[in-house]
Amino acid sequence: MTSIRNIVILTGAGVSAESGIDTFRDGGGLWEQHRVEDVATPEAFVRDPDLVLRFYDMRRAAIQTKAPNAAHDALARLDREWPGELLIVTQNVDDLHERAGARRVLHMHGEHLNVWCTACDARSRWTGPLIHRPGCPECGEAALRPDIVWFGEMPYRMDEIFAALEEADLFVSIGTSGAVYPAAGFVRNARELGAQTLELNLEPSQGSGWFDEARHGPASELVPAWVDEVLAQR
Numbered sequence: 134m135t136s137i138r139n140i141v142i143l144t145g146a147g148v149s150a151e152s153g154i155d156t157f158r159d160g161g162g163l164w165e166q167h168r169v170e171d172v173a174t175p176e177a178f179v180r181d182p183d184l185v186l187r188f189y190d191m192r193r194a195a196i197q198t199k200a201p202n203a204a205h206d207a208l209a210r211l212d213r214e215w216p217g218e219l220l221i222v223t224q225n226v227d228d229l230h231e232r233a234g235a236r237r238v239l240h241m242h243g244e245h246l247n248v249w250c251t252a253c254d255a256r257s258r259w260t261g262p263l264i265h266r267p268g269c270p271e272c273g274e275a276a277l278r279p280d281i282v283w284f285g286e287m288p289y290r291m292d293e294i295f296a297a298l299e300e301a302d303l304f305v306s307i308g309t310s311g312a313v314y315p316a317a318g319f320v321r322n323a324r325e326l327g328a329q330t331l332e333l334n335l336e337p338s339q340g341s342g343w344f345d346e347a348r349h350g351p352a353s354e355l356v357p358a359w360v361d362e363v364l365a366q367r
Contacts, residue, residue: 137329137363139218141294141301142208143319147308147335149225151202151353154195173283183264189279190262193245197260201233204307204352207360209234214364220297224309224316226281241288241316247280256280288315301328305359308352311338320344333359 146154171177172188201209212219212235221238223230226245230238243249248259248269255271266275282288298304304323311317320330320343332338332347333355341347348355 137217137302137367139297139300140211140215140220140303140305140363141297141319141323141328142219142221143304143306143309143316144208144221144223144225144230145307145309145316146225148204148208148223148352148356149199149202149227149229150308151204151351152199152227152229154199154225154227154229169284173281174285175283176285178278178283185279186262186264189245189281190264193260193262193279196227196245199227199229201229202353204356205229205233205235207357208307211360211363212237216367218297218300220294222294222297222316222319224313239290239293241282241290241294243279243281243289245279245281248277249280250274250276251278252276291315294319295322298322298328299326301326303331304328305331305333306338306340306344307333307356309334309338311340331359 167188172185178185208221208230219237221230221235223238223240224242226242228244228246246258246260247256249256250269250271252274253269253272255269257270263277268275269277298319301323304320306320317340320340323330324343330344332341332344334349335351336349337347
């Protein structure tokens with residue numbers, strides 16, 4: 134660990150699950166009793182925009198009632214105290230990393246508390262409902278949609294992520310299923326580029342065999358212990 138300077142961390146639903154935020158997709162392909170295809174694709178938004186907007190309005194409201202847990206707090210501490218390069222790439226669309234105090238965070242799948250105007254392409258902070266078609270804060274058009282990367286859309290800031298992976302000495306995956314690409318492929322990218330790789334997950338992920346080391350258990354226990362270890366050896 135003493136040779137580690139640059140760290141890339143990928144976080145998934147398992148980091149926020151202990152804060153009461155449901156994982157995106159269960160074994161039946163449902164998310165809060167909705168088929169993913171009905172609420173998380175561009176086609177669904179065209180077909181039934183009211184259903185999609187109501188669904189995300191509920192999610193946006195619910196997330197604002199949740200609080201960071203010990204895993205978020207530990208990663209925020211690492212962000213504050215780590216002297217080298219650090220990037221937390223999160224698949225999560227909540228703001229719990231930021232509320233815990235982390236600053237070096239990249240949301241590859243967008244954010245529930247942002248909206249995207251399809252008329253002027255502006256992205257704005259947003260905490261209220263969208264069902265009544267409010268106007269864009271920038272251009273005034275009623276063309277807002279959740280700033281969420283839906284299935285079939287390209288994740289955000291992939292160039293920055295791959296650039297960070299190229300420089301990483303350590304890649305850590307926390308609370309991810311290893312099933313959703315392109316994020317599921319990051320461990321292979323990191324290994325091919327010579328980084329050490331570590332999985333922290335409740336149970337072995339689908340890509341667990343790609344990691345040099347895997348530790349399994351609740352994120353609220355594993356992550357603080359790992360951060361203590363990393364900072365003690367810097």
